Amino acid sequence: MNSIVDLHCHTTASDGALSPAELVARAAGRGVEVLAITDHDTVAGFREASAAAQQHGIRLIPGIELSCVWGGVTVHIVGLNFDPESEAMKSAEAYQLKVRDERSELIAQRVGKRLKQTFDMNKVREYAGGEGIGRPHFARYMVDQGWVPSMAVAFNKYLGAGKPGDVKSGWPELEQVVRWITEAGGTAVMAHAHLYRMTRTKLKACLADFIDAGGSAIEVAYGQMDNNQRGQMAALAKEMNLMGSCGSDFHGPNRFGLDLGVMPAFPADVTPVWSEWA
Numbered sequence: 249m250n251s252i253v254d255l256h257c258h259t260t261a262s263d264g265a266l267s268p269a270e271l272v273a274r275a276a277g278r279g280v281e282v283l284a285i286t287d288h289d290t291v292a293g294f295r296e297a298s299a300a301a302q303q304h305g306i307r308l309i310p311g312i313e314l315s316c317v318w319g320g321v322t323v324h325i326v327g328l329n330f331d332p333e334s335e336a337m338k339s340a341e342a343y344q345l346k347v348r349d350e351r352s353e354l355i356a357q358r359v360g361k362r363l364k365q366t367f368d369m370n371k372v373r374e375y376a377g378g379e380g381i382g383r384p385h386f387a388r389y390m391v392d393q394g395w396v397p398s399m400a401v402a403f404n405k406y407l408g409a410g411k412p413g414d415v416k417s418g419w420p421e422l423e424q425v426v427r428w429i430t431e432a433g434g435t436a437v438m439a440h441a442h443l444y445r446m447t448r449t450k451l452k453a454c455l456a457d458f459i460d461a462g463g464s465a466i467e468v469a470y471g472q473m474d475n476n477q478r479g480q481m482a483a484l485a486k487e488m489n490l491m492g493s494c495g496s497d498f499h500g501p502n503r504f505g506l507d508l509g510v511m512p513a514f515p516a517d518v519t520p521v522w523s524e525w526a
Contacts (some may be wrong), residue, residue, distance in 0.1 A: 249410050250276075250304075250328055251281035251282055251472075252279050252280045252281055252282070252493075252500070252509045253259075253281070253282040253283075253494060253514075253520075253522065254280050254282070254283050254284070254312070254455065254494060254495050254496050254508055254509050254511070255277065255281070255283075255284040255286070255309065255311065255326070255328060255333070255437075255493050255495045255521070255522075256284065256286050256311075256326060256426045256439065256467065256494075256497045256498075257271065257275075257283070257284075257286060257495060257497065257498040257499075257508060258285070258286065258287050258288070258293070258313075258497075259271050259285055259287055259293040259296075259297070260298065260312075260377055260497045261287040261290055261292040261293035262287035262288035262289070262290060262346075262500060263272070263288060263384045263385075264287070264293075264384045264406065264499045265385075265500025265501065266311060266498055266500055267296075268285060268293045268294075268297035269296070269297060269300040269408070271293075271297065271341045271498075272301050272304055272306060272308070273287065273302040274280070274306075274507075274508055275301065275306060275508045276304035276305070276306055276445060278507060278508050278509045279442060279509065280310065280508055280509045281305075281306060281307060282306070282307045282450070282522065283301065283307070283309065283313030283508075284304050284307055284308070284309040284310070284328055284329075284495070285308070285309075285311055285312040285490065286311035286312055286326050286327075286365070286369065286495070287295055287313065287374060288313050288314075288315065288380070288382065289312070289313070289315060289340075289341065289344035289345065289348060289380055290312065290345070291311075291332045291337060291341060292311050292342070292343055293333060294310050294312075294433060297334065297487060299474035300390075306439075308330045309328055309525075310325065310327075310328070310330050310434070311326065311329075312327045312328060312330075312337070312340070312341075312429075313325070313327075313328070313415070313417055313439060314324050314327060314340060314344065314425045314428070314429070315328075315344070315364075315425075315439075316419050316420050316421060316422045317419045317420070317421055317422065317449040318421070318422040318423065318454050318455065318457065318458075319450070319453075321444060321454075322416075322419060322447065323422060323438070323439075323444060324420065324439040324440065324455065325352065325425050325426060325429065325436055325437065325438060325439060325458075325463070326437040326438075326439045326467070326493065326495075327428070327429035327432070327434045327435070327436060328435045328437060328465075328493070328521065329433075329434050329435055329437050329525055330414065330429055330432035330433050330434025331432050331433045332432075332433075334431070334433065335431040336427075336428050336429075336431035337428065337429075337434075338424070338434040339428065339497070340428035340429075340432075341346060343420065343450070344380065344419075345380050347418050347419060347420075348358020348381060348382070348417070348467065349380070349381070349413050350417070351418075352369070352372070352380075352386075352416040352420065353380040353481050354371070354415045355383065355386055355407070355413045355415050356369060356372070356386070356500055358412040358413060358415065359386065359390075359406045359407065360372070360408060360412045361411050361412070362412045363395055363406070365393070365395055367386070367389065367454050368379060368505065371389060372385055372386060372389050375388050375389055378389040378453065381419060383403070383407045383413060384399070386402070386407060386413065387399040387407055387437075390402045390406070391514050394516075396409075396443075404467075407448075417525055420514040420520035422454075422457060422458060423457070423460075423461040426458060426462050426463050427461060427462065429462075430462040430519050434461060435464055435465055435524075436458070436461075436463040436464060436465070436489075437464075437465040437466065437467060437493045437521060437522055438454075438455060438458055438463060438465070438466040438467065438490075439462070439467055439468055440455065440470055440471075441454075441455070441465055441467065441481060441484070442470070442473055442475075442477040442480060442481055443516035446478050448480075450489070452484070455484065455488055455490070456479070456488070459488065459490070461518055462492055463490075464490060464521075465485075465490055465491040465493045465521040466481060466484060466485050466488075466490045466492065466493065467481065467492070467494065467495065468481045468482045468492035468493070468494065468514065468518050469492070469494035469495075469496070469512045469513065469515070470494065470495060470496075470497060470510045470511055470512075471496050471497045471498075471506055471510065471511055472504070472505075472510070472511075473511075473512060477510065478512045478515065482515040482517070482518050485518045486517065486518060491518070491519045491520065491521045491523070491524075492514065492515060492518035492519065492520055492521060493521040494511050494514050494520075494522075495511065496508055496509060496510045498510075
């Protein structure tokens with residue numbers, strides 16, 4: 249598959265800035281030929297983008313990014329090339345949406361208490377467009393209410409790591425998430441493993457459990473990872489007999505130059521995840 253491949257990006261169906269149709273149009277404009285929309289815990293973005301992908305001649309791969317827990321650490325697993333209408337994937341979406349709803353209520357309570365303000369959850373849901381509420385939706389609401397001057401301040405003071413809105417959710421265990429993807433006929437990919445705060449030994453233990461559960465790939469070319477990180481991920485892929493995946497993790501236009509199709513060159517000695525796709 250000698251083409252520009254981007255198998256990790258987000259739309260307004262989760263925490264991206266562009267609608268599915270807008271994202272597909274941008275991908276086409278940037279020469280992306282194979283695209284997977286991997287919104288957090290929902291396949292809604294893929295479903296909505298299908299018509300636009302046909303119009304632009306892009307091969308659209310079913311995708312999702314599922315949050316889960318391993319050893320007390322939150323990790324993300326990307327699911328690719330599955331049946332979006334399978335019972336397993338519908339179960340995954342329903343479970344994750346329930347977790348996000350429960351988490352959002354806790355965020356509203358904790359941040360609201362700190363701000364001495366009350367969140368109108370119906371309004372916050374409007375920012376989420378009917379999908380699961382995430383912290384960016386709270387941040388946008390807070391800015392529009394005039395409670396904070398910017399989304400950056402919202403995260404730095406209230407929603408980021410260690411702040412009141414950093415609610416540890418009831419995400420499922422890694423094994424469950426991988427099972428949902430494989431039972432839906434898809435490929436489970438360990439997302440951005442170079443970003444997890446794990447020692448190499450701990451990361452290898454995590455990957456071993458991931459493989460035991462049915463996982464078969466790891467991201468080896470990702471966004472703006474540096475050459476050292478790419479080399480580490482490629483070495484792990486080869487050592488643990490994992491295929492490689494790639495993606496920009498594009499969420500929307502930003503000043504850092506990250507865009508659809510932007511990622512390091514795919515390591516030549518790693519088997520691409522798409523090699524087994526018809």
